[in-house]
Amino acid sequence: GAVVSQHPSRVICKSGTSVKIECRSLDFQATTMFWYRQFPKQSLMLMATSNEGSKATYEQGVEKDKFLINHASLTLSTLTVTSAHPEDSSFYICSAPHLAGVKGDTQYFGPGTRLTVL
Amino acid sequence: AQSVAQPEDQVNVAEGNPLTVKCTYSVSGNPYLFWYVQYPNRGLQFLLKYITGDNLVKGSYGFEAEFNKSQTSFHLKKPSALVSDSALYFCAVRDQAGTALIFGKGTTLSVSS
Numbered sequence: 001g002a003v004v005s006q007h008p009s010r011v012i013c014k015s016g017t018s019v020k021i022e023c024r025s026l027d028f029q030a031t032t033m034f035w036y037r038q039f040p041k042q043s044l045m046l047m048a049t050s051n052e053g054s055k056a057t058y059e060q061g062v063e064k065d066k067f068l069i070n071h072a073s074l075t076l077s078t079l080t081v082t083s084a085h086p087e088d089s090s091f092y093i094c095s096a097p098h099l100a101g102v103k104g105d106t107q108y109f110g111p112g113t114r115l116t117v118l
Numbered sequence: 119a120q121s122v123a124q125p126e127d128q129v130n131v132a133e134g135n136p137l138t139v140k141c142t143y144s145v146s147g148n149p150y151l152f153w154y155v156q157y158p159n160r161g162l163q164f165l166l167k168y169i170t171g172d173n174l175v176k177g178s179y180g181f182e183a184e185f186n187k188s189q190t191s192f193h194l195k196k197p198s199a200l201v202s203d204s205a206l207y208f209c210a211v212r213d214q215a216g217t218a219l220i221f222g223k224g225t226t227l228s229v230s231s
Contacts, residue, residue, distance in 0.1 A: 043222060043224050044208070046218045097216050099215075107219055109154070111161040114159065
């Protein structure tokens with residue numbers, strides 16, 4: 001299957017600092033990528049849709065000024081958590097749809113980034 | 119609105135026995151249904167999907183799922199469980215190609231030796 005990478009896999013930062021997470025589709029192009037957040041033992045919650053060449057689309061309740069998304073190329077989307085606070089600590093996962101054949105696309109997920117804000 | 123229900127928080131089976139992880143869905147149009155598996159502190163791995171065609175879908179690692187339109191279900195099954203199948207399983211749905219997935223809350227599968 002297609003491969004999606006994320007970097008870093010784990011980051012610890014002080015409250016008030018900003019953290020950038022990269023999501024790359026390694027062997028396919030993705031005009032759209034998705035960012036999810038997962039709390040311990042809970043499901044994935046969609047945060048935003050990253051669109052190459054245009055603004056990201058945020059889900060209700062997600063602060064666009066806090067979670068900055070940039071889809072710089074057809075293989076790279078970045079999520080920047082600005083002025084991070086302890087409540088932003090979570091597992092962030094990106095995904096990218098890969099079209100294979102006529103039976104619709106499959107979303108492939110990155111390995112996730114564990115963010116801990118002290 | 120789309121939604122997915124996984125009624126069981128945890129499923130326990132003995133190694134070698136068949137397993138079933140339940141999923142029901144609600145969408146306004148035709149469903150695109152997916153199963154993913156997640157190991158601790160890892161991303162999601164794609165197992166299988168239903169888009170159209172045969173109701174029985176076969177996927178990775180010996181897993182299969184049956185689409186039942188009348189019951190709006192897409193249960194995940196495996197004839198013989200392995201200890202290594204122990205993980206968190208997510209059912210997901212969308213109603214259009216290329217859009218984000220809506221996930222169920224997840225079911226923890228525990229296979230004992």
